[in-house]
Structure formats: structure tokens, C-alpha cells
Amino acid sequence: MNKTDKIISQARKEDRKALLEAEAKTICSEYGITTTKFSLAKSEKEAAKIADQTGYPVVLKIVSPDIIHKSDAGGVMVNLKNKEEVTAAFNKILENAKTYKADAKIVGVLVQEMAKPATEIIIGAIKDPQFGQTLMFGLGGIFVEILKDVTFRVAPITEQEAAEMVVSVKAFPLLNGYRNTPPADVKAIVDLLMSVSKLVMDHPEIKELDLNPVLAYEKGTKTVDARIILE
Numbered sequence: 461m462n463k464t465d466k467i468i469s470q471a472r473k474e475d476r477k478a479l480l481e482a483e484a485k486t487i488c489s490e491y492g493i494t495t496t497k498f499s500l501a502k503s504e505k506e507a508a509k510i511a512d513q514t515g516y517p518v519v520l521k522i523v524s525p526d527i528i529h530k531s532d533a534g535g536v537m538v539n540l541k542n543k544e545e546v547t548a549a550f551n552k553i554l555e556n557a558k559t560y561k562a563d564a565k566i567v568g569v570l571v572q573e574m575a576k577p578a579t580e581i582i583i584g585a586i587k588d589p590q591f592g593q594t595l596m597f598g599l600g601g602i603f604v605e606i607l608k609d610v611t612f613r614v615a616p617i618t619e620q621e622a623a624e625m626v627v628s629v630k631a632f633p634l635l636n637g638y639r640n641t642p643p644a645d646v647k648a649i650v651d652l653l654m655s656v657s658k659l660v661m662d663h664p665e666i667k668e669l670d671l672n673p674v675l676a677y678e679k680g681t682k683t684v685d686a687r688i689i690l691e
């Protein structure tokens with residue numbers, strides 16, 4: 461069995477519908493999607509050791525099956541520059557999680573490389589009762605949240621359709637570069653959409669997928685957060 465099947469059947473066994481970020485990212489990797497490197501820490505000592513190996517700055521994130529939106533729970537701390545900051549963040553995140561949901565099951569804290577800033581995009585998939593697996597694309601931040609500048613296609617999509625999705629959002633010119641921001645690697649975004657299409661077509665048991673945000677670099681993309689919800 462491949463990693464994706466193993467992760468999904470393990471979640472089923474535990475009666476969990478929401479996969480953990482590390483699980484979702486492992487599945488993404490199996491489909492050729494580049495994500496931020498991560499490692500699970502169970503103690504502040506372990507967190508500091510992983511951070512040293514990863515190289516600073518790092519990001520720490522809560523890992524709990526009971527916390528889906530990590531920042532809402534004070535569960536994400538970015539730009540940690542040394543061991544002391546990592547140790548403090550580790551304890552603060554656990555404390556915040558407890559305040560947010562006293563009985564939340566805590567698996568640990570994920571220590572990640574801090575991705576360099578770039579134009580943010582969002583890729584989603586939702587299983588529509590009528591059309592089946594449907595893909596969504598938009599640019600991050602206000603474009604999706606406030607302006608609802610998104611586009612949808614029913615999966616599976618061809619390379620041509622993936623390319624159409626990218627150019628069809630109003631914010632597309634931002635991906636061509638502006639001021640100090642270099643143009644994004646549109647081909648890599650197209651490849652990413654194709655990979656997500658394959659992933660959700662291979663796994664009809666995926667009800668929702670959310671890569672938010674993905675950083676669109678001059679060369680390649682990097683998925684910073686991944687969420688997968690099973691049926």
C-alpha cells in the first residue's frame with residue numbers, strides 16, 4: 461500500500477475525518493507537490509533540536525485532531541529566530557491550545573522551515589454532490605476572502621484547462637510580476653493544479669482539500685499549509 465492509502469485507512473480506523481497537516485502534506489508529496497519541510501516535536505527540547513537541524517527562522521504549529529484552523533487557536537508562530545524563541549513558542553502554543561479547547565487531544569508541535577515570502581495562491585477541491593470532484597483556484601488573501609476572485613473546474617482537468625484556470629482570475633496580472641515582485645512560475649502552478657486533480661480523482665473519499673497558502677515563486681511553488689477532509 462502507498463503512503464496515501466495508509467494515511468487514509470489509519471484516519472478511518474481512528475474515526476477521524478480531518479487529516480493532520482503532516483498527513484495531508486505527506487499525501488501531497490506523494491503526488492509531487494512541494495511542501496515546507498516539517499518534523500513533529502513532542503517536547504520543547506525536541507522542538508529546539510529540530511529547529512537547529514532545520515535552520516532558522518522556523519515556524520511552529522499545533523498538531524491536534526481537534527484543531528482544524530490552527531491560527532484561530534493561537535497555534536501558529538512564525539519567524540522564530542533561535543532556540544530560546546522556539547522553546548517559548550512551543551510552550552505558548554500548547555497553552556493557547558488549552559485555552560482554545562480544554563479537552564483538545566494534542567499530538568505535538570510541528571517544526572517547519574519558514575518559507576520565503578512570495579505571491580500567495582490558494583488551491584482547493586470540493587466534492588460537489590452533482591458534479592463530483594471540483595477544483596478551485598485563486599490568489600491568496602483579500603482576493604479570495606473579500607473579492608471572491610476564484611475559478612472552478614470539474615476534475616479531472618487537462619493541462620489546457622489548468623492553464624485556463626490560472627489566467628481566468630482577475631488577479632492573474634499579479635502573477636506576471638509587479639514592482640519588486642518577480643513573475644511567478646505559471647507552469648509550476650499548472651502542474652500543481654494537475655497534481656491536485658489526480659489526487660482527488662484517485663481518492664473519491666476526499667471530500668475537501670485546501671492548499672492555503674501556496675507560495676508562487678519565480679521557480680516552483682511551495683505549499684505552506686494543507687488540509688484534507690474525508691467523507
Ligand code: ADP
Pocket residue numbers: 496519521528529530531532536538572573574575576672673684685686
Ligand atoms: P491555519 O490555516 O490552520 O490557520 P497555516 O498553516 O495556514 O494555519 O498558518 C497560518 C499562516 O502562517 C499562513 O497563512 C502563513 O502566512 C503563515 N505560515 C504558516 N506556515 C508557514 C511556513 N512554514 N512558512 C512561512 N509562513 C508560514
Ligand code: MG
Pocket residue numbers: 672673685
Ligand atoms: Mg492555512
